[in-house]
Amino acid sequence: MRYYLHLGWVYWKMHLKKTWMFKSSFIINRVVQILNYFVDFALIWIMVNAFQALNGWNTYEVMLLYAMNVMGYAIGGFFLDRTILTVRTDVQSGAFDDVLTKPVSPLPYLCFQNLNPNFIAHVTLSIALLCIGFGSLGTYIGIVEILKLLLGFVCGGLVYVGLFLFAIGPIFVFRKADSMRRVLFFLREQSMYPLSVFPLFIQILMTVILPYAMIGYFPVQSILGKQDYLFFGRAVLYLAPVISLAFCAIAVWFFHFCLRRYKSTGS
Amino acid sequence: MPIISLKNVSKTYKAQSKGADRDGKLVERVKKKSSRLIEAVKNLSFDIKQGEFIGFIGENGAGKSTTIKMMSGILYPSSGEITCCGLVPYKKRRENAMNIGVVFGQRSRLVWELPMSDTFALYKEIYRIPAERYERNVKTFVELLEMGEFFTTPIRQLSLGQRMRVEIALSMLHDPPVLFLDEPTIGLDVVAKKNIRDFFRERNGRDGTTIILTSHDMKDLDTTAKRLILITKGEMLFDGSAAALKSRYGDESVAEFTFAGAPDKLSVAFDPAKRKLSDIIAEAGSRGEIENVEVKSADIEDIVRKIYNG
Ligand SMILES: Nc1ncnc2c1ncn2[C@@H]1O[C@H](COP(=O)(O)OP(=O)(O)OP(=O)(O)O)[C@@H](O)[C@H]1O
Ligand SMILES: [Mg+2]
Numbered sequence: 001m002r003y004y005l006h007l008g009w010v011y012w013k014m015h016l017k018k019t020w021m022f023k024s025s026f027i028i029n030r031v032v033q034i035l036n037y038f039v040d041f042a043l044i045w046i047m048v049n050a051f052q053a054l055n056g057w058n059t060y061e062v063m064l065l066y067a068m069n070v071m072g073y074a075i076g077g078f079f080l081d082r083t084i085l086t087v088r089t090d091v092q093s094g095a096f097d098d099v100l101t102k103p104v105s106p107l108p109y110l111c112f113q114n115l116n117p118n119f120i121a122h123v124t125l126s127i128a129l130l131c132i133g134f135g136s137l138g139t140y141i142g143i144v145e146i147l148k149l150l151l152g153f154v155c156g157g158l159v160y161v162g163l164f165l166f167a168i169g170p171i172f173v174f175r176k177a178d179s180m181r182r183v184l185f186f187l188r189e190q191s192m193y194p195l196s197v198f199p200l201f202i203q204i205l206m207t208v209i210l211p212y213a214m215i216g217y218f219p220v221q222s223i224l225g226k227q228d229y230l231f232f233g234r235a236v237l238y239l240a241p242v243i244s245l246a247f248c249a250i251a252v253w254f255f256h257f258c259l260r261r262y263k264s265t266g267s
Numbered sequence: 268m269p270i271i272s273l274k275n276v277s278k279t280y281k282a283q284s285k286g287a288d289r290d291g292k293l294v295e296r297v298k299k300k301s302s303r304l305i306e307a308v309k310n311l312s313f314d315i316k317q318g319e320f321i322g323f324i325g326e327n328g329a330g331k332s333t334t335i336k337m338m339s340g341i342l343y344p345s346s347g348e349i350t351c352c353g354l355v356p357y358k359k360r361r362e363n364a365m366n367i368g369v370v371f372g373q374r375s376r377l378v379w380e381l382p383m384s385d386t387f388a389l390y391k392e393i394y395r396i397p398a399e400r401y402e403r404n405v406k407t408f409v410e411l412l413e414m415g416e417f418f419t420t421p422i423r424q425l426s427l428g429q430r431m432r433v434e435i436a437l438s439m440l441h442d443p444p445v446l447f448l449d450e451p452t453i454g455l456d457v458v459a460k461k462n463i464r465d466f467f468r469e470r471n472g473r474d475g476t477t478i479i480l481t482s483h484d485m486k487d488l489d490t491t492a493k494r495l496i497l498i499t500k501g502e503m504l505f506d507g508s509a510a511a512l513k514s515r516y517g518d519e520s521v522a523e524f525t526f527a528g529a530p531d532k533l534s535v536a537f538d539p540a541k542r543k544l545s546d547i548i549a550e551a552g553s554r555g556e557i558e559n560v561e562v563k564s565a566d567i568e569d570i571v572r573k574i575y576n577g
Contacts, residue, residue: 003395006392007392007393010388010389010392011389014378014381014385014389017380017381017385018378018380018381093374094374095374095376097336097341097371097374098374098376100340100341100360101339101340101341101364101367101369102364102393102394103361103362103364103365103393103394103395104361104364104393105361260343262342263280263342264336264341264342266328266332
């Protein structure tokens, strides 16, 4: 692990060296990105205010869901957002061969080669929103709540890492996989709404199959002490880490399953 | 104990049909019929001993690159088995990578925006090369491949020949006992080719590095490779020395006569083992006054051209 961390550092320094000349575009990109998030959030805000409440979830509570989602995305994106682009270009050009002739495990190598620390902006945004949310709600935040929150971050991160990996796998086999990515990331937006507003089969889908609900809904519910446990009862709160971990593990397996089917390109 | 061994290795690619991203039943049906299997490598077997210098030849699409990708662990064979330095490359990829250096002449691994020293430093970390050995190797290669004058120039600004030299040095930084070189001289001028050839020969002679080299320029192989492996349409056609190849596929020399006052030249092909040159000259002399005679003995290129043409 230290080896990959070290490689990550070397690659990141290199990346900085390369982008140094494009400093202004770097800053503009970050500003646009953050503006984007505020627009996103403003839309949800308007909607929630128009309906007053979504199944008993008020504006600030929905904001918490959104904040958790941003945090999960930041963790996944930190490791895999640039990775997905690199893999796509390299698999199409055949340059991916190169990774397979290096003395590295492809998955950690790709993650650390393509770290994207820009996502620290997301982390800041998420924490700011969480502070506003919990502050306005007057929620008591003690050690237990902080631990729950951190566990929620981990679950969200695991789910997002899994989603990214499910999007990367098919690239090895079909050389393109934008459709997969689009589906996974369209569904992700649904995790910004309280799960209980959806019909039952979607609730089940988003709990056990594509467990988007682990990203925000269950952690926030647990901290706020909400009672809309739905179909699964209270037990699901304890199962959340297990489900997230299992989802991520299956995604890792899927990644390697697809990688074995990598066919290179003719020359 | 061979350093590389292939036993009945085959590789079949499933060709992806062009209509793969459209749908509809008709396309589906057509697709099924036309989804072809390409047998890129068929039942290939050979052993390579440590320290050998192999020229790996075959026409375009013969399966050379595919074979090299399997030997270097990039691709799984469809059947058969490969070992390289005692490991199965595609199963023990990480361990195998330490034993091999790979250059694909048509691809670059260099960091385009930065000078070569940055890519070297990166590879030092990836291959965990001890600092002392790293310094020594960089120094040696910069000297041997004459890279000093562009050591600090961004790769983007280098010529093809300069870049290829950097690629070659990069693949050898970790002192691999085996080198796979897939068309490392593609697109280079005669002088650059010769320098690279000499470099490989020197490495092979000095440290006994096992080298497997593909090229479409027979001159690359004539003077370097002691053993030629020739494949065609994925199958083994010939495995042996250049001399053996010549004697097997006809060692034909050509004598070209120019006669005084005649615009046309006369070419006579003959096998030096069977007919003496003096007889041929005597015979030609009876046709007129010989102004000039040029004798060319067959080189591998002629023979390979003959083989490719069937
Ligand atoms: N990734 C791939 N997917 C499908 N078919 C491939 C792939 N790579 C190679 N082929 C096919 O396999 C056959 C062998 O190709 P290969 O690249 O091994 O030949 P080669 O001997 O290296 O040729 P060249 O001298 O042109 O480089 C060709 O018919 C080629 O079209
Ligand atoms: Mg080739």
